Amino acid sequence: MHNFICYPATLxxxxxxxxxxxxxxxxxxxxxxxRSVSELALTCLEYHVEDTMVLIAEVxxxxxxxxxxxxxDMLWAVISGPWGLEVLKSSDAETVSLARIxxxxxxxxxxxxxxxxxxxxxxxxxVLCKSI
Numbered sequence: 168m169h170n171f172i173c174y175p176a177t178l179x180x181x182x183x184x185x186x187x188x189x190x191x192x193x194x195x196x197x198x199x200x201x202r203s204v205s206e207l208a209l210t211c212l213e214y215h216v217e218d219t220m221v222l223i224a225e226v227x228x229x230x231x232x233x234x235x236x237x238x239x240d241m242l243w244a245v246i247s248g249p250w251g252l253e254v255l256k257s258s259d260a261e262t263v264s265l266a267r268i269x270x271x272x273x274x275x276x277x278x279x280x281x282x283x284x285x286x287x288x289x290x291x292x293x294v295l296c297k298s299i
Contacts (some may be wrong), residue, residue, distance in 0.1 A: 188230045205238045213250045220264035221275075233276065243272065247293065251276035273298035 187201050211219040223242065226233050234242065245251060248271060254265045273294050276282050282291050 168188055170238060184226055188233070202233065202235060202238070205234060206241065209238065209241050209245060212245050214260070220261065220268060224264060224267040224271055227268060227275060231271070231275040239272070239275070242268075243290065243294065247297070248273075269294070269298050 183201055187198055208219065208222060212223065246265065251265060254261045276291055276294055281288075282295070285291060
């Protein structure tokens with residue numbers, strides 16, 4: 168049932184996110200409406216929905232400002248939780264996709280200078296350790 172719901176949602180979200188990057192301003196409110204589906208996309212990760220990992224990686228790589236802090240926290244909770252640890256142990260195609268997400272997440276922390284502004288933040292240190 169979850170795959171049935173998540174797969175079309177993932178494809179639709181991807182198209183709208185990249186459209187929004189060029190067409191919507193932060194202040195228009197339209198971007199906030201689109202961001203409201205982020206939780207669904209992040210939930211799809213744990214159900215191994217095809218292309219969800221690729222979507223998350225591409226958004227982090229190409230439009231890192233799309234995910235708000237609560238979405239990034241939710242994403243990291245999924246990555247560092249049982250699902251993410253299992254994927255990292257499996258050493259298959261999903262592992263490569265998850266590694267891509269982790270590296271993009273770490274790059275986001277570097278680009279926003281969050282790591283420099285909060286050098287003692289345990290979360291940031293955990294991200295850097297996983298990305299190495």
